[in-house]
Amino acid sequence: MTFIILVLNLISLISPQIKIENAWMRNADKGMNTALYLDIINPTSRAYDLVNVSSDIAKVVQIHETYKQGDNLGMRKVESITIKGMTTFHLAPGGFHVMVIRLKENLKVGDKKEFILTFSNHLKIKIMAVVKDQ
Ligand SMILES: [Cu+2]
Numbered sequence: 745m746t747f748i749i750l751v752l753n754l755i756s757l758i759s760p761q762i763k764i765e766n767a768w769m770r771n772a773d774k775g776m777n778t779a780l781y782l783d784i785i786n787p788t789s790r791a792y793d794l795v796n797v798s799s800d801i802a803k804v805v806q807i808h809e810t811y812k813q814g815d816n817l818g819m820r821k822v823e824s825i826t827i828k829g830m831t832t833f834h835l836a837p838g839g840f841h842v843m844v845i846r847l848k849e850n851l852k853v854g855d856k857k858e859f860i861l862t863f864s865n866h867l868k869i870k871i872m873a874v875v876k877d878q
Contacts, residue, residue, distance in 0.1 A: 760787035760788055761787070761788070762784065762786050762787070762792055762827070762867065762869070763785050763787075763869075764782050764783065764784055764785070764861065764871045766781070767782035767872065767873035768780070768781055768782070768874050768875070769844065769857070769873050769874075769876070770851075770875075770876065770877070770878065771851050771853050771876070772847055773850050774847050774848065775846060776846075776847055777843065777844060777845050777846065777847070778844045778847065778851060779808075779837075779841040779843055780835070780842035780844055780873050781835050781836050781837065781841055781842075782871070782873070783835070784825075784832065784835070784861075786828065786833070787830065788829055788830075789829040791829055792826075792827045792863045792864065792865065793825065793826050793864035794824060794825045794827065794863055795823070795862055795864050796862040797842045797861050798860050798862070799844065799860070800848070801849055802844045802845055802847050802848060803846035803848065804845035804846060805844055805845065806821045806843045807821065807823075807840070807842055807843075808822065808841050809822050809839070809840050810838055810839055817838070819843070824864065825840060853875055853877045854874070855874070856872045856874050857872065858871070858872055859871050859872075
Protein backbone atom coordinates (compact mmCIF):
# COMPACT_ATOMS: atom_id res chain seq x y z
CA MET A 745 0.00 0.00 0.00
CA THR A 746 2.75 2.42 0.95
CA PHE A 747 4.49 1.52 -2.26
CA ILE A 748 1.39 2.33 -4.34
CA ILE A 749 0.97 5.70 -2.65
CA LEU A 750 4.62 6.50 -3.28
CA VAL A 751 4.26 5.62 -6.93
CA LEU A 752 1.13 7.77 -7.29
CA ASN A 753 2.88 10.70 -5.63
CA LEU A 754 5.79 10.30 -7.96
CA ILE A 755 3.51 10.26 -11.01
CA SER A 756 1.81 13.48 -9.88
CA LEU A 757 5.22 15.07 -9.45
CA ILE A 758 6.60 14.17 -12.84
CA SER A 759 3.40 14.34 -14.92
CA PRO A 760 2.78 17.63 -16.71
CA GLN A 761 0.38 20.10 -15.10
CA ILE A 762 -1.72 22.89 -16.53
CA LYS A 763 -0.05 26.25 -15.96
CA ILE A 764 -0.62 29.96 -16.49
CA GLU A 765 1.95 32.35 -17.92
CA ASN A 766 2.23 36.01 -18.99
CA ALA A 767 -0.70 37.26 -16.88
CA TRP A 768 -1.12 41.02 -17.21
CA MET A 769 -3.71 43.82 -17.07
CA ARG A 770 -3.89 47.33 -18.43
CA ASN A 771 -3.60 50.05 -15.82
CA ALA A 772 -6.90 51.68 -14.84
CA ASP A 773 -8.41 53.73 -12.02
CA LYS A 774 -10.80 52.78 -9.26
CA GLY A 775 -14.38 52.48 -10.59
CA MET A 776 -13.21 51.74 -14.13
CA ASN A 777 -12.97 48.45 -16.03
CA THR A 778 -9.89 46.68 -17.30
CA ALA A 779 -9.04 43.32 -18.83
CA LEU A 780 -6.78 40.47 -17.75
CA TYR A 781 -4.82 38.60 -20.40
CA LEU A 782 -2.83 35.40 -19.99
CA ASP A 783 -1.74 32.14 -21.58
CA ILE A 784 -3.11 28.80 -20.40
CA ILE A 785 -0.70 26.00 -21.17
CA ASN A 786 -2.18 22.51 -21.13
CA PRO A 787 0.58 19.92 -21.54
CA THR A 788 -1.75 17.09 -20.50
CA SER A 789 -3.64 14.80 -22.85
CA ARG A 790 -7.11 15.84 -21.64
CA ALA A 791 -9.17 18.99 -22.07
CA TYR A 792 -9.71 21.48 -19.27
CA ASP A 793 -12.56 24.02 -19.08
CA LEU A 794 -11.86 27.37 -17.46
CA VAL A 795 -15.20 28.05 -15.74
CA ASN A 796 -14.52 30.94 -13.36
CA VAL A 797 -12.06 33.69 -12.54
CA SER A 798 -12.23 35.62 -9.28
CA SER A 799 -10.39 38.48 -7.61
CA ASP A 800 -10.85 40.86 -4.70
CA ILE A 801 -9.82 43.89 -6.76
CA ALA A 802 -13.09 44.27 -8.70
CA LYS A 803 -16.84 44.09 -8.10
CA VAL A 804 -17.35 41.69 -11.05
CA VAL A 805 -14.98 39.40 -12.96
CA GLN A 806 -16.22 37.65 -16.13
CA ILE A 807 -14.79 35.57 -18.96
CA HIS A 808 -15.43 37.41 -22.25
CA GLU A 809 -15.09 36.79 -25.93
CA THR A 810 -14.77 39.36 -28.68
CA TYR A 811 -17.07 39.01 -31.69
CA LYS A 812 -17.77 40.82 -34.93
CA GLN A 813 -20.94 42.88 -35.16
CA GLY A 814 -21.08 44.23 -38.70
CA ASP A 815 -17.99 46.42 -38.93
CA ASN A 816 -17.66 46.74 -35.18
CA LEU A 817 -16.27 44.50 -32.49
CA GLY A 818 -18.42 43.65 -29.52
CA MET A 819 -17.74 41.56 -26.47
CA ARG A 820 -19.88 39.26 -24.39
CA LYS A 821 -19.70 36.93 -21.43
CA VAL A 822 -19.06 33.23 -22.02
CA GLU A 823 -19.66 30.41 -19.54
CA SER A 824 -16.31 28.73 -20.09
CA ILE A 825 -13.28 28.31 -22.31
CA THR A 826 -12.10 24.84 -23.32
CA ILE A 827 -8.36 24.26 -23.48
CA LYS A 828 -7.78 21.09 -25.44
CA GLY A 829 -5.04 18.68 -24.48
CA MET A 830 -1.53 19.56 -25.63
CA THR A 831 -2.48 23.12 -26.57
CA THR A 832 -1.89 26.64 -25.32
CA PHE A 833 -4.84 29.05 -25.19
CA HIS A 834 -4.05 32.75 -25.42
CA LEU A 835 -6.32 35.30 -23.81
CA ALA A 836 -5.21 38.41 -25.66
CA PRO A 837 -6.38 41.87 -26.79
CA GLY A 838 -8.98 41.46 -29.56
CA GLY A 839 -9.88 37.94 -28.46
CA PHE A 840 -10.87 36.14 -25.30
CA HIS A 841 -10.11 38.03 -22.09
CA VAL A 842 -11.11 38.24 -18.47
CA MET A 843 -13.21 41.38 -17.93
CA VAL A 844 -12.39 43.09 -14.66
CA ILE A 845 -15.38 45.30 -13.94
CA ARG A 846 -15.62 48.24 -11.51
CA LEU A 847 -12.20 48.23 -9.89
CA LYS A 848 -12.16 48.71 -6.13
CA GLU A 849 -8.70 50.31 -6.29
CA ASN A 850 -6.35 52.13 -8.66
CA LEU A 851 -4.10 49.82 -10.68
CA LYS A 852 -0.69 51.36 -11.18
CA VAL A 853 1.96 50.15 -13.60
CA GLY A 854 4.06 47.51 -11.87
CA ASP A 855 1.37 46.48 -9.35
CA LYS A 856 0.80 42.74 -8.99
CA LYS A 857 -2.70 41.47 -8.20
CA GLU A 858 -3.99 38.02 -7.33
CA PHE A 859 -6.60 36.10 -9.34
CA ILE A 860 -7.94 32.58 -8.85
CA LEU A 861 -8.75 30.54 -11.94
CA THR A 862 -11.18 27.64 -11.49
CA PHE A 863 -11.36 24.76 -13.95
CA SER A 864 -14.21 22.30 -14.44
CA ASN A 865 -12.48 19.46 -12.59
CA HIS A 866 -12.18 21.55 -9.39
CA LEU A 867 -8.62 22.53 -10.20
CA LYS A 868 -7.92 26.00 -8.82
CA ILE A 869 -4.85 27.96 -9.81
CA LYS A 870 -3.79 31.13 -8.02
CA ILE A 871 -1.91 33.61 -10.19
CA MET A 872 -0.38 37.07 -9.92
CA ALA A 873 -1.07 39.45 -12.79
CA VAL A 874 1.22 42.43 -13.38
CA VAL A 875 -0.19 45.82 -14.37
CA LYS A 876 1.23 47.25 -17.60
CA ASP A 877 0.74 50.42 -19.60
CA GLN A 878 0.08 49.28 -23.18
CU1 LIG B 1 -14.80 42.31 -22.10
